[in-house]
Amino acid sequence: MNNFTLFLKDFFKNKGLMVFSSMLIEKLVGLINVIFVVRMISEKDYGTITLIASLFGVLITMNGFGTIQGLLRYGSLEKEAKDKTILANFIFKEGLKRHLLLMLLFVFCSIFYELKYENIWVIIVFFLIRMLGVYFYSFILSYYRIQYQNNKFSIISIFINCFGVLISIFLTYYTGTMGYLISLAITPWLALFFYKKEIYLPMSLPSLDFEIKEFWNYCLNSSFTYLFSETLFMIDVFLIGYFLNEEAVANYKVAIILPMNLMFIPLIFIQTDLPKIISNSSNKSYLKFYIHNYYKIFIPLTIIILIIGYFIKDWILQFVFGNEYQENGWIFFIILFSVCCNMCLRNLYGNLLSAIGYVKQNTIISIISIILMVLLSLITIPFFGIIGLAISLALTFISMGICSAFIFRSYLMKI
Template sequence: MKSLRIFIDDFFRNKGQHVFFSLLIAKICAFLGSLFIIRILPENEFGILSIVASVFAIFTPFSGFGSQQSLLRFGSVTFDHAEKKSLAKYLLMKGFFYQILLSAIFLLVSFFYIKKYEDIFYIFLLFTIRLIGFYFLNHIQSEFRIFGNNRGFARITNVVNVFGVIFLLLLSYFFGLNGYLFAIAFTPFLALFWFNKEHYRSVAESFSFNKKEIWSYGLHASGTALLSDALFSADVLMLSFLMNETSVANYKVAILIPANITFLALTFMQSDFPVLAKNFKNKVFLTDYIANYYKIFIPISVLIFAVGFVFKAEILHLFFSNKYADNSWIFIVLLGGFCMNMLLRNLYGNLLSAVGKMKINTIVSFLTLFLLLLFSAFLVSRFGVIGMAISLSLSMIIGGFLLMYSFLIYLKDLK
């Protein structure tokens, strides 16, 4: 238990709690914003907004062609402050060029919808501004992280998200859709108040990393994020194709709580990412990290699953009304799947990312998505909605074991 106490002390010493709680606040703000806009917008406006938001979600992981992910990983690896600044400047300038290209492609997508939805170009335009704002926000956040300023990262994240949701609520209330679009388009640019010009003045392009390796990592990080998002969209799309809207509603209700429990593991590991990247060749550190992670998250996972199992019907009734209480076994299957996800996929996927093996993440994410489609094609027709729950859980668990196997091979090769 002594090693666990040291592990937790190091987490607080690195100000990891600031990152953890800022990401938690960001998630709460996003939920509140979504809940509010659903209530105040007419169905037709919300429908059009949802179309653009879905396209936006596809483009967001490719922000700067992965320049921010590369900055976080490679900037964490080097201990030289001058090299960090040089890398940040290079990735900001080069990434911004790619971001403009990406934003132009995003805006061009609107022309596929203009004939059917006459006001959609205007919505796409405001989301394009938001896409550029996100680029600056993510870059500045990554820069704070590589210099070990987790408190600064938390401050900028909290300001952008809290003020963002306040602006969204006020402007949406008084100006409807136009107010909402203005709020989401311009609030990410609040991050520019923390832009450190000193890091970019008279900084030569001088760093030891191979540029091809930097961009390969960034693109694979973007692809992995996209495939992970696709995994949690493909289940609904397959279910809507194989069954009906009632089945989709029951499944969405059953998965909502299980899918969100992984936030605990994800935010915890994101808080530790720079430390993990710095120690990517330290076999003892990585081995101890896995052991201590399990000391925390095995009890948490067992507790979550036990509470969910005992009070499954009550939980569904409390949060979603009594008409969804019959989905309790679907809920349990998914809860078990996501608990295993925390212990396998979340852990080893983030470790592989931190040690620079992002390509493995991309391959396994693709295989996991393929397995989901394969399993659901057989199981949904036989078992209905619970067949989809089994398909998703099995896919995540198999994908998690593949990631674990890949990381253990990497660990074994370290001296």
């Protein structure tokens, strides 16, 4: 119990409540926004936007080709605040160049949707504007995190998300689908109100305890890990769009919104403590301490979530999104089960693997999971439709988590 008390004290000391508040608000306003938008625009328009949004969600994980993840890890390893800033300055400029290439890749991949869906280029342009804004937004947040300023990190996140949802509701209400797209494009740019001037000033690269080649290798592998992990969420939408239609895409996406939003809960602790975990990545006692106390929270929590989810599965979607989505209760519960498994396995051990520098192993797990997801989906969708896809995603999530846990446990035995 003393260890658990210390675990919670560290969480509060690192402004964990502020991080919790910011992430809770982010998920709540995002959910409110989706509920409002689903009711305000047509099912077909929402399904089409979801297709591009899913592609965007996959590629944006490569933000600056991994420079955001690189800043977080290597910035956390720097001891002096000045060196953190100089490193951030170097990473910002190099990352921006790579991010522009990512935007070109987004345009190229979007061409394939043009073959089936008309007038989709308007949506693509707005998401392209959003993609550049997200780079600035993510970089500014990571800068404050490596400086251990979780308060500032949380304030920025709360401001962007609250103001963004107000813009979205206002514009969608008065101008429909176009207003929703405009709000998506401009929201991340609000982060520029919080930029630090010194980030953009010319500075020489400091003497570092690692090779630049090592840094870029970590960044690239991190970007691939996040890309392949997020690809799972594009594959499911792509396969439904291929085998079924836009309405099926909308039904599936609405059914998984509530369960998927619960994934922010473990990230509250991981995001708060990640810089400290990175700095203790070779400390076996600390890593075991963190895992044991993490489970003291999340095993009981996931059991409670599953019990509640089972009893509300038949009416929650109808209540939140409308009568047209009432037949998706079992999809909701299957995805909820997979999310709970993810909380206890992949969310924990995947982030721990990144913290200790095992990005190649994370990438391999992600690639294998994509292959598994495709194979399972090709078998289940033709026979069971959307429910088959939900089962495939659940099995893939669980497999990823088990593999991640096994690799991390092996690392613990070596140190």
